Amino acid sequence: TYSKLPGTSDSIFTVMSQLATEHQAINLSQGFPDYECDPKLINFVAQAMQNGHNQYAPMTGAPALREWVAEKVNTLYGSDYHADKEVTITAGGTEAIFSTLSACINAGDEVIIFEPAYDSYAPTVRMLGGLVKSYEMAPPEYDIDWEMVKKLFTASTKMIILNSPHNPTGKILTETDIQALIKLTKNTDVLILSDEVYEHLIYDGEQHRSLAIYPELRERAIIIASFGKLLHATGWKTGYCLAPEYLMKEFRKVHQFNVFSVNTPMQIGIANYLKNPETYLNLSSFFQQKRDLFRSLLAETKFKLLPCKGSYFQCVSYEHFSEEDDTVMAKRLITDFGVASIPVSAFYTRNTDHRVLRFCFAKKQDTLEKSVERLMKL
Ligand code: GLN
Numbered sequence: 001t002y003s004k005l006p007g008t009s010d011s012i013f014t015v016m017s018q019l020a021t022e023h024q025a026i027n028l029s030q031g032f033p034d035y036e037c038d039p040k041l042i043n044f045v046a047q048a049m050q051n052g053h054n055q056y057a058p059m060t061g062a063p064a065l066r067e068w069v070a071e072k073v074n075t076l077y078g079s080d081y082h083a084d085k086e087v088t089i090t091a092g093g094t095e096a097i098f099s100t101l102s103a104c105i106n107a108g109d110e111v112i113i114f115e116p117a118y119d120s121y122a123p124t125v126r127m128l129g130g131l132v133k134s135y136e137m138a139p140p141e142y143d144i145d146w147e148m149v150k151k152l153f154t155a156s157t158k159m160i161i162l163n164s165p166h167n168p169t170g171k172i173l174t175e176t177d178i179q180a181l182i183k184l185t186k187n188t189d190v191l192i193l194s195d196e197v198y199e200h201l202i203y204d205g206e207q208h209r210s211l212a213i214y215p216e217l218r219e220r221a222i223i224i225a226s227f228g229k230l231l232h233a234t235g236w237k238t239g240y241c242l243a244p245e246y247l248m249k250e251f252r253k254v255h256q257f258n259v260f261s262v263n264t265p266m267q268i269g270i271a272n273y274l275k276n277p278e279t280y281l282n283l284s285s286f287f288q289q290k291r292d293l294f295r296s297l298l299a300e301t302k303f304k305l306l307p308c309k310g311s312y313f314q315c316v317s318y319e320h321f322s323e324e325d326d327t328v329m330a331k332r333l334i335t336d337f338g339v340a341s342i343p344v345s346a347f348y349t350r351n352t353d354h355r356v357l358r359f360c361f362a363k364k365q366d367t368l369e370k371s372v373e374r375l376m377k378l
Contacts, residue, residue, distance in 0.1 A: 020340035045269030061089025109158035116347030165310025
């Protein structure tokens with residue numbers, strides 16, 4: 001039988017969300033909010049449709065939205081992205097990842113990824129004939145030893161994929177990590193895909209270190225971001241990518257034949273809504289409240305909390321009370337306790353025995369309380 005991607009099937013998010021529905025469990029598996037986005041935002045989108053914004057947007061994205069992106073990024077990170085030449089609106093983060101890899105990876109190219117890693121990276125690299133070189137991070141801190149990363153470098157290294165704030169661990173890149181990365185890539189042609197979709201979800205007064213801040217990295221980086229996370233509307237599948245002009249040209253060659261362009265009324269509606277910066281600037285405190293509540297509730301369960309510095313995911317370890325494989329444990333939590341999570345082993349290519357689960361806390365207070373009530377019975 002034919003298979004281009006043997007060993008790949010429905011993503012863990014699809015599997016766990018389906019199982020949650022089947023068993024009417026509280027779904028803390030796939031990352032998405034269980035509350036509504038701002039009605040004002042919906043009005044702006046409806047208005048865009050009523051005002052006739054219903055035909056193809058420009059291939060690169062609606063100019064007003066690209067201009068908003070460039071201004072936001074350049075203000076926050078002190079960079080100088082050009083709205084026409086260096087910003088493209090994408091059909092969500094995953095399309096941006098796919099188009100970036102398609103535009104950059106040839107057969108035989110090596111790509112370094114840090115595991116646990118978002119599940120689309122490795123299969124997409126392999127689909128293109130690329131080779132995945134994994135650096136495994138381990139709980140509880142998931143630290144990176146850059147001397148070991150250096151050992152993964154060969155003459156065929158084409159790209160490094162970074163993700164900060166990190167899904168699933170909530171880890172963020174530190175200044176030390178960034179400086180090591182600068183040193184490691186200096187005088188090379190290595191490209192960087194920087195998945196920054198959780199850039200505005202960062203806690204305890206920490207700062208997001210976008211690669212846009214660092215000129216040495218900006219010149220070799222494709223940075224990916226998400227309006228779904230920013231606006232609590234993951235189903236709109238809208239995001240953007242930033243890259244220096246020479247890379248953006250290549251990115252757009254693929255993007256145009258992948259989705260051609262992104263749906264128009266969402267882009268116009270989002271651009272009009274975001275004119276008011278209050279709509280997104282307090283995102284960190286909004287989610288920090290949820291994180292703090294969820295952590296204090298979970299502290300009463302048998303689970304051990306791992307750190308969470310960013311993203312809307314909280315990981316817990318249970319290795320001190322069970323030998324059970326994490327996929328088995330996650331399924332049992334759904335069937336026997338009515339709470340869905342993601343087994344973190346799904347983010348590794350090799351088998352690991354970490355026994356860590358990921359919960360999404362982008363949920364109503366009531367949902368978080370009810371789910372922990374159920375987990376208390378464990
Ligand atoms: N990014 C989200 C998560 O990690 C889900 C993405 C998806 O389902 N493709 O849960």
